[in-house]
Amino acid sequence: MNIVNLASHEQPPMDLLLLADPSPKLVEEYIQRGQCYVAKAEELILGVYVLLPTRPETVEIVNIAVDERHQGQGIGKKLVNHAIETARQLGYKTIEIGTGNSSIGQLALYQKCGFRMTWIDRDFFIRHYEEPIYENGMQVIDMVRLSQDL
Ligand code: ACO
Numbered sequence: 835m836n837i838v839n840l841a842s843h844e845q846p847p848m849d850l851l852l853l854a855d856p857s858p859k860l861v862e863e864y865i866q867r868g869q870c871y872v873a874k875a876e877e878l879i880l881g882v883y884v885l886l887p888t889r890p891e892t893v894e895i896v897n898i899a900v901d902e903r904h905q906g907q908g909i910g911k912k913l914v915n916h917a918i919e920t921a922r923q924l925g926y927k928t929i930e931i932g933t934g935n936s937s938i939g940q941l942a943l944y945q946k947c948g949f950r951m952t953w954i955d956r957d958f959f960i961r962h963y964e965e966p967i968y969e970n971g972m973q974v975i976d977m978v979r980l981s982q983d984l
């Protein structure tokens with residue numbers, strides 16, 4: 835499996851991006867401004883992440899997803915670590931990520947990759963999404979913000 839920057843003529847894998855973020859509008863908006871990286875095995879896209887510069891010297895993983903048939907096999911961890919290394923090589927000083935209050939597995943993964951919690955964006959998912967979202971038996975309401983120095 836290789837992780838590569840998606841070429842400008844290639845279509846981003848919308849089906850995967852929508853697994854991480856149910857809003858096509860938000861996804862369309864940030865893939866225009868960010869860089870999309872994909873995990874490929876024999877031309878099949880197994881995973882994706884999007885890096886978006888947000889503030890001076892700061893970049894955010896705004897979307898990360900692995901094909902459902904290939905989750906739990908270490909691909910997500912490889913993508914997160916690749917994003918961290920890419921951000922470092924591009925000269926950024928801080929990398930950030932945010933996820934829902936209910937995203938227990940994601941919070942575990944990001945902390946295992948060195949992210950620390952910084953703050954809570956309260957009511958983020960109420961303000962930015964029209965439909966209520968549920969996960970692990972909980973409503974997704976707040977965004978947990980995490981970061982790490984590079
Ligand atoms: N407790 C402890 N550790 C956990 C838990 C838990 N409940 N759940 C997961 N983990 C750990 C696993 O044990 C593993 O760590 P390990 O290697 O030390 O055992 C790690 O988290 C998950 O590892 P991977 O197998 O690499 O993860 P996967 O390939 O399944 O990718 C991902 C993770 C991207 C979150 C995938 O499940 C996915 O696509 N989910 C749907 C989309 C999504 O939610 N994306 C993130 C939204 S937030 C955002 O995009 C910024």
Ligand code: ACO
Pocket residue numbers: 938970971
């Ligand atoms: N994802 C989603 N839901 C989960 C998860 C998970 N990974 N883990 C637990 N839950 C949910 C369960 O599904 C259940 O909810 P549900 O009824 O909607 O299904 C709920 O959390 C747990 O319910 P109980 O069975 O009532 O919990 P339990 O009797 O096991 O008590 C406690 C929980 C007190 C945390 C117990 O496990 C314990 O004593 N742990 C060790 C001590 C400890 O950690 N205490 C808390 C420290 S913080 C403090 O003291 C302030």
